[in-house]
Amino acid sequence: MDCVIEKTRKSGLAARIGQFAMAALLAGTCTTAAFAQADSVDDTIQIPENISILGPRDPNSRHATAVVNGAIITGTDVDQRVALVLDANETGAVSDEEMKRLRLQVLRNLIDETLQIQEADAQKMTVTPDEVESTYNRVSTQRFNRPPEEMDTYLRSIGSSPQSLKRQIEGEMAWDRLLRRNVQPFVNVSSDEVTEMMDRLKASAGTNEYRIGEIYLASTPATQEAVAANARQIVDQIKQGGSFVAYARQYSQSSTASSGGDLGWIRLEQLQNPQLENIVQTMAPGQLAGPVEIPGGFDILYLIDKRQIGAADPRDAVVSLKQISINFPKGTSQEQASEKASAFSQAVAQIQSCDQADAKAKAIGAEVVGNDSLTIRSLPEALQTMLLNLQVGQSTPPFGSLQDGVRVLMLCGRQDPVANEGPDFEQLRSQLEDDRVNKRAQRYLRDLRRDAVIDFN
Known part of the structure; x- marks a missing residue:
């Protein structure tokens, strides 16, 4: 038994695998003791038909606190990060089972984050408090549209804290520095490799290219089942309205996590x-796929969009639009709204050009707003189809509801897109390098976990 305890302390394996799996791995470390007993005991496992569990029924259950190489992660740390995740995903009440899974994943994230910060400190690449504070202020204003003082108050109001977000920022900055010095300089993509890939891409002209979002979750044989269950839960939450980008930022272990999983x-x-490749080829824009088991873990894929290689996509056209709309006063019945919408539709049909829109809309009590720099692609899919078939000066059919009112879009101008030529030599080299950096980063983090001493309380 002493041998098992000593090995566990040295390797930190108890932080990454269950006790039973750990015992199997450690069996080889005590071979002398095992063979010493072999002469006196039956070497066949004897299990009675009726068993009584004498210890805890779930030996793998852990409290959500840990000590990582001496650094403490408290239950409060987990609670505050969970609150940040729930807010980022605009998640309402979650089930007890989902909360348990979320807390475990957040704990794993905090452990990885701590390891990354410790590794940066050990290599004298420490992220300073001033650097963290500067990034925090920028994130507050650019991502959350709040000044830092209001951001502090807001985070506390949702059950999180400024310290929790700053800790996440510090971890991301530390990991970025480590990769820039210890991984990226040693990744090399030859010109021949890039040329070969470009030849393959040219040969695929006329086929599609895809803008894909990914959430990558690493696993080992010991954690495979738990990671797969967590991946399925993430998929369920996204299908119920959760933000793919927010989940990617929090859960994905790919280098694309900081960009919300966007592969471009x-x-x-x-x-x-x-x-x-086969899965993506069958997907439609807006569709989610996975979890898909791949070497080293699981992938969740989201097809953001697709377009044809070497051809201009009409949806990339930049259009000038005017929106003409009416609203229904509170208390308007469905019948009254239908009559008013019909009259509105007939009046709009008489508008022959955008120059007439403002004056004629005012005459029927409608409002007009314009936008000169929208891409058709940025609009809802149903409107994209309508606008692609319009000529300048024509309008979409009326759309809306009793609550939102009725509106039409009038096409005032269109700038057609140029043909897409795909990535150039340097862009393609960069993409190949990023892929290799990502794979090496995963191995780097795996090694940090393997060498760590992690105690759960």
């Missing part, structure tokens, strides 16, 4: 995984 525009060949 890529060809299928760039996925370098036939299984993923």
Whole structure:
């Protein structure tokens, strides 16, 4: 038994695998003791038909606190980060089971974050408080649209804290520095590799390219089942309205996590995984797929958009629109709204050009707003189809509801897109390098976990 305890302390394996799996791995560390007993005991496992559990029924259950190489992660740390995740995903009440899964995942994230910060400190690449504070202020104003003082109050109001977000910022900055010095300089993509890939891409002209979001969750044989269950839960939450971008930022272990999982525009060949290529090829924009088991873990994929290689996509056209709308006073019945909407539709049909829109809209009590720089792609899919078929000066059919009112969009101008030529040599080299950096980063973090001493309380 002493041998098992000593090995556990040295390797930190108890932080990453269950006790039973750990015992199996540690069996080889005590071979002398095991063979010493072999002559006196039956080497066949004897299990009675009726058993009584004498210890805890769930030996793998842990409290959500840990000590990582001496650094303490408290239950409060977990609670505050959970609150941040729930707010970012605009999640309402969650089930007890989902909360348990979320807390475990957040704890894993905090452990990784602590390891990254410790590694940066050990290599004299410490992120200073001033750097964290500067980034926090920028995130407050740019991402949350709040001045830092209001951001502090807001975080406390949702059950989190400024310290929790700042800790996450410190971890991301520390990891970025480590990758820039210890991984990126040693990643090399030759010109021949880039040329070969460009030849493959040129040969695929006329086919599609895809803008894909990913959430990558790493697993080992010991954690595979738990990670798969967590991935399925994430998929369920996104399908129920959760933000893919927010989940990617919090859960994904890919280098794309900081950009919300966005891989950008890529060809299928760039996925370098036939299984993923086949799945993406069958997806429609807005569709979610996964979790898909791949070497080293699981992928959740979200198809943001797709377009044809080497051809201009009409949806990339920049259009000038005027929106003409009416609202229904409170208390308007469905019948009254239908009559008013019908009269509005007939009046709008008489508007022949955008120059007439303001004056004629005012005559029927309608409002007009304009926008000269929208892409058709940025609009809801139903409106995209309508606008693609309009000529300048024409309007969409009326759309809306009793609550939102009725409106039409009038096309006032359109700038058609140029043909997409795909990535150039340097862009493609950068994409290939990023892929290799991501794979090495995963191994780097795996090694940090393996070498850590992690105690759960």
